[in-house]
Amino acid sequence: MQQFLQQLINGLSLGSIYALIALGYTMVYGIIKLINFAHGDMYMIGAYIGYMGITVFHLPFFPALIFSMAFCAVLGMVIERIAYKPLRNATRIAALITAIGVSFFLEYTTMRFMGAEVKTFPAVLSDKSWIIYGLRINFQQIVIFATSIILMILLQIIVRRTKIGRAMRAVSVDADAAKLMGVDVNATISFTFAIGSALAAAAGILVGVYYNSINPLMGMAPGLKAFVAAVFGGIGIIPGAMVGGFAIGLTETMVSGYASSLYKDAVVYVLLILILLLKPSGLLGKNKKEKV
């Protein structure tokens, strides 16, 4: 039982990370039907920017977090303008391939300028941990979980209670109709990328702090798993990404704890294929059939 609860705690912090990344995937897919392959790399860039903020500008943790989120928000918007906007009317394959190109570009540019080796992330958050009822809880885990929850609540407020949030929802459903209603579709899409990228950046820094290390390819596996999480919860549906993130995080830690950590990644991919076959619209999604 104790092991179970311990894994639960670990799973929740891992899940928060996946949820933050998954939100970016789901929002972008919801609004322009693109699987942003480069999103996992935005998470990596966020970690590196945070790293630079701390080591070069000597920022403490939270300012570094804000700085990184802001930087990545802008970067996300720039990428959208240059690489994705021209392909808005192209085939999905073309857009996906471009996204792959962007992903490679981010990875190898980082490698070129920061080195390909693993870097140690400075320990800016206290390493303290407590033992409660035999369960070990780390201060950093609490920060990760709390930050994620706060960001997700902020996101929900933006999406549900603000004008831009309403615009996002409108463009997701029907971009042309939204345009006719006076919504600035381009700005809304840019904004969506900005928020998604900011959330991914936050995830990146949190992971950097927790695991103490970052490397240019750190975005690949979490990126893919976060995507699985987004699909699992229902791609395009924001609460779905949150549910999916925690589900995948918990699954991974449980498999790791009880079965074998070697196959934990494979299990996640198998889960992906199963969802796509059984209920592609995801847990919270609705089935949509093509009109003939």
Add this chain to the structure above:
Amino acid sequence: MSFLKVSKITKNFGGLCAVSNVSLEVEKGELVGLIGPNGAGKTTLFNLLTGVYTPTSGTIELTDNGKTTKLSSLPPYKITQNGVARTFQNIRLFKERTVLDNVKIAMNNQVHYGIFGALLRLPSFYRDEATIDTNARELLKKVQLDDKWDTLAKNLPYGQQRQLEIARALATGAKLLFLDEPAAGMNPQETQNLTTFIREIRKDMDLTIVLIEHDMSLVMKICERIFVLDYGKLIAGGTSEEIRNNRSVIEAYLGEEEN
């Protein structure tokens, strides 16, 4: 036994009932029309008849030469292989392929060499390819598209695209043809040509045709019998004369009389 027998076909999409308890029969060689206001369920019925949708309940049977086949549980390609073909409301040609290729693709079932014949270029490959080529060109000549055989489908003028749609359906060797709004977007002259065309192919190729149309002049002129759908239900069926004077049909199109 009638050629096509539709018995109590119903289709529900979640809470929405698109087609409700529709029964009708079509005899071999007939030219039948299916009309009704927009949203009445006509294309949905076509989709059910051609296997794109599975009926929630009811059956569809095809009887030819004494053999009855139940169509309602078959996938679309099998239905086509049973001699039933269709055209689409919003033309679905293979846009980047030539006119000839569009027809050849529809003739795929006449090809007997399999993957090995193709990969190893066995004699059966050359034989069947020559046959298909000849047959395809003949068909194009019949529909007067033979001079455009190497034009890309997307570059054809609209009227000829609709013609190609029909030619493609004919190429499958079908005996029962479902035409979904074949005259949509056509001017009166084109519609006249189409009317003649449909009459001719029906006679030449011994076809049974069911068509959905909104152009009443076409329907009244050419259809021997007409079925009327409204809100997913069959509200009338009879000759053009009977339908023209049918109260419920008039109400369905024009709304109820104010009393």
Add this chain to the structure above:
Amino acid sequence: MNTTIFSRKNLLWTVFIVALFTLIEVLMMADIIGAYYKITLMLIGINVILAVGLNIIIGITGQFSLGHAGFMSVGAYSCAITIKMFPTWWGFGLGILIGLGITFVIALLVAIPTLRLKGDYLAIATLGVGEIIRIVILNMNITNKAAGLSSIPMLNSFPLLFGFATLSVILSANFKNSAVGRACIGIKEDEIAAEAMGINTTRYKTMAFVFGALLASVAGALYASTFYVIKPESFGFAKSIDILVIVVFGGMGSLTGSVVATLALGVISLLLQPFAELRMIIYAVALIAVMVLRPQGLMGNYEFSLPKLFQRKKRKGDVA
């Protein structure tokens, strides 16, 4: 219309291929193409097989598969394990056949459920499959886990590779220019219409997928017998992307494009070798640029035709 396999077109092609082969062999023997370039040529040959196979899946049938390297690894490891046990020609043949067999089964198992998916979902599912294959290989004892296999007998040679590459291109062209190919193209253009025209779309999608997978398997076997060492990471997502880039650059649907692009990118890769990371950055930028500026790739839908080339020359001569 050709009526038999002994046509003017096939004769012209045979002459062309034999001439090309002879030219390259002569250049190699004269040491104009040195050992370093020979390795590049071998790699290009292997990539040609991978590219045309993937083009049949993606370019001709429109099924976006991102797990191609997975099938390559199955072929590579099957062959490597076999020829380490039997380092003879027979062993080599056996190794290739075993690879083909295993790949066939896996491809079929994967195809049947996943080819129901469309577009992006199919891409991600096949990506997942490729990763699953890689992880399984990474954790099996017979494949020596992460350390990979080494001291693999180098039974491959340029003539053998050239032969396989030529065969792959021929088979792919035969696939494309047949009723099977036409059906697949119809599926790519409009799957619902193709189905309505009597085409069993599941069957043809599976055929194309398995065909491409089998070619990848052969490429893997040839890779293993050329490069002495294989590791799981040689066949990861990055390799799948490498081949995808070639197919996209060359033009999805154009086999000529795939061959030309493999050559071009192979040469560019060679020239950029000293600038390893810069090469990838340029690759990435070029990929984005192609998609934004010329999404149909280098050759679009165009296929090179040898008889047509001579026809044009003849006509030009007549006018003069």
